[in-house]
Ligand code: B12
């Protein structure tokens with residue numbers, strides 16, 4: 421009988437050190453789909469979910485040898501594992517031609533046609549939320565599913581009326597980990613990497629998807645532009661499920677901009693925080709939330725503490741006002757950065773800080789300002805992680821449209837849309853970053869100079885960066 425597989429191929433660990441088989445957080449994309457299929461009574465075993473977070477690329481060959489002709493294989497693809505996934509798809513297709521190969525995930529959502537055109541081993545691409553469509557395929561068969569959000573090879577010139585599938589009400593979607601019996605392998609990795617003697621089992625989770633903001637470097641607004649969230653009560657019930665089922669007592673909440681609500685208030689989050697004493701009277705579960713700098717103020721800090729959040733992930737991006745005013749869809753500034761940082765320190769929160777070097781309007785002065793600010797951040801003892809990434813515009817972001825598509829060299833190299841050239845994708849983050857830096861006249865710091873700063877930044881607190889430091893450091 422045809423079996424269903426859900427696979428997240430690990431990226432080649434030689435290229436990027438941060439993803440060997442030591443993942444702590446399950447890939448939520450394939451888990452969300454697995455959980456939905458189980459909930460709806462589809463016959464799929466957890467053994468058929470292969471998560472590259474905990475499997476090495478070298479081990480994949482053995483696993484995929486179990487795939488038989490006629491099986492349905494769903495791959496999660498992002499910009500970082502596309503090329504590796506293509507290689508594995510080829511192996512499967514050569515071995516068993518009638519296996520249906522379907523891609524979903526962030527890159528599938530932003531480049532479905534390009535993928536079909538450039539990758540003969542994929543039968544269909546699902547753009548957007550994959551649960552319902554993948555369920556329909558499992559239930560009534562690949563051939564019988566024709567709906568918004570799925571673009572099939574054989575009829576990919578016929579546009580679905582809406583390209584992206586978007587589930588408006590996520591309230592009734594099962595928790596992605598609901599049908600998983602153990603997280604042991606992830607928790608073990610946490611034990612090893614954290615080196616903590618006091619174990620705080622941790623996992624990732626989400627209660628909101630999409631974002632109301634529209635930052636030009638971010639792909640999140642492309643799908644589910646308006647954030648969709650579960651009720652705060654449901655979020656707490658699912659949190660407690662993780663606590664009871666797996667002993668989880670720390671959650672990395674990956675929801676986009678969770679502290680934000682449409683009306684510029686933070687109603688959802690306020691309600692969530694107010695419910696905390698009811699659901700976790702003894703503060704059994706702590707959280708890490710994403711927060712944008714324009715939201716954080718004294719009042720919000722009160723709710724952040726009430727919700728038992730002990731870590732904030734903050735996208736500072738730059739510490740130059742001009743760069744910031746172009747890179748964010750909301751007003752923020754170097755002054756705001758400092759206020760936020762001081763509030764975090766005053767509340768003794770752990771800090772995960774994100775920066776992007778080489779944004780439009782970056783120059784030698786602006787990068788220096790950012791570096792000086794990062795020095796302060798690195799000096800704070802509760803800073804647990806700093807990422808100083810290089811800007812690499814992602815497909816479907818405003819920067820992609822503005823800078824990649826308007827430059828003939830970049831467009832020819834990276835535009836793989838129906839009318840674009842059929843060139844093999846060169847979607848390595850590093851390649852795009854380098855090309856962007858050379859070809860964008862609005863950045864006046866050279867690639868090598870930015871790399872030098874990146875090195876200096878990593879040298880500030882090597883223990884905080886070790887697992888993410890690029891190979892050549
Ligand atoms: C958490 C997170 C991380 C965590 C991952 C932890 C983990 N093990 O999962 C960490 C911090 C490690 C991380 C790292 C990186 N990340 Co990240 N990350 C996210 C974040 C915030 C949430 C992802 C998530 O779990 N979402 C919840 C799940 C349920 O959503 P989902 O995966 O999209 O799944 C849905 C659909 O896509 C679809 N789907 C997904 N898989 C499949 C499979 C099939 C078969 C089907 C049919 C459908 C389907 O259905 C799902 C349910 O509706 C997103 C932003 C976002 N909102 O998506 C960025 C995001 C995914 N990351 C991104 C990037 C660029 C990176 C990095 C490359 C950053 C860097 N420069 O190093 C690295 C790469 C890591 C790696 N090797 O993959 C980009 C990807 C862009 C792209 N086009 O590929 C995103 C979208 C953010 C952005 N900048 O726009 N990331």
Ligand code: SF4
Pocket residue numbers: 631632633634635638639640641676677712735
């Ligand atoms: S960077 Fe954050 S705030 Fe900006 S659009 Fe993306 S998810 Fe929203």
